[in-house]
Amino acid sequence: AIVDDLLANVRQDLAGRQVVVTAGGTREPIDPVRFIANRSSGRMGFAIAAEAARRGAVVTLVAGPSALPTPSGVKRVDVETAAEMHAAVESIESMDLFVGAAAVADYRVAAPAGQKLKKSGETLSLELVPNPDIIRGVVSRADRPFVIGFAAETDHLREYAAAKRVAKGMDLICANEVGAGKGFDRPDNALLLLWEGGERELAQADKRHLAGEIFDTYHQITQD
């Protein structure tokens, strides 16, 4: 594949860069058989990891449960929960570029049961507590990388995404609408990219193509 890419004249414009990508959804256990999950397929994050490797980066892909194959030349770390994903990202010593494409569960069950819960016929209340914020950890590093994040919204796409970018301290946010056959668990998507002083709309396209556009935008912003 490397030979193909060289022959195809692919820009090695991420050559030697340490790129860390999170992908997929996380699973938060309720008991040994039940969990809270989300509709993320991991396709966007896997496409970004593949594209980064194709452009010459040293890529670590931290992935939630996914049946997708590991992209060629990518180091993959499999995790299940948001806490495990957080720990895996924290343990990576140095990174030039961080892409948080995972749909990380905001909440986990406060006290998962060690044994399968029995049905009682009664109403049940599940206590949820906030998960550690992976992006916040990355942004507060002394040697802070360029940070690309995602926002999946059912409504108020631009406003929510712009607010999220600023609140989280991301350099670039990729926003997409979800619900009603959009976004999750599909091979294509449309994205709205927002950064300090700029934006770019990417029409419905294959996620691999969108990954290329995201890195092109990164180069445009950093002007390198």
Add this chain to the structure above:
Amino acid sequence: AIVDDLLANVRQDLAGRQVVVTAGGTREPIDPVRFIANRSSGRMGFAIAAEAARRGAVVTLVAGPSALPTPSGVKRVDVETAAEMHAAVESIESMDLFVGAAAVADYRVAAPAGQKLKKSGETLSLELVPNPDIIRGVVSRADRPFVIGFAAETDHLREYAAAKRVAKGMDLICANEVGAGKGFDRPDNALLLLWEGGERELAQADKRHLAGEIFDTYHQITQD
């Protein structure tokens, strides 16, 4: 495949029987992107549907979200939630044999949000209410079919399964241990079959093989 089976001298011992099989897990929405799920892969139920068809039955497979291919000769109805699975089974007019192999969510979220919930940083409480009991509906039919159910337990396998069989009015229950690399999301399994006045232990085996043993046990119990 039918010709192969005839050549292989497969017993058509379910010829013309109406067999309904539920398979997979259900997903209970929290909001448009998050849901409660479980570790069921659907493999056991799909194997049972395939085996029933191979033995000549008219098979309807009511399946929760699963990437598994539809077995040859089987009518498949895809559902997502326990309520949808309940409605799909209720709508089937006549059945001779019902196999409830799905891991149906006992609870659903009382009030799923129409839009994606925003993280507030606060502890959250999720109100859960009991789902309709699919087996109970089947057992209370005027033309009650033979009912085979499953129990996936992390502990007290025999006691819990025996109690579940009686409480639910199943004719035969197939119990299996889950957790620690057992049961869910695996191609093989071990089962303990319990019925009125009898039991049978099936050693770790391919789920297709287990499906055959379950139907052989059914014939043994009904002596036809």
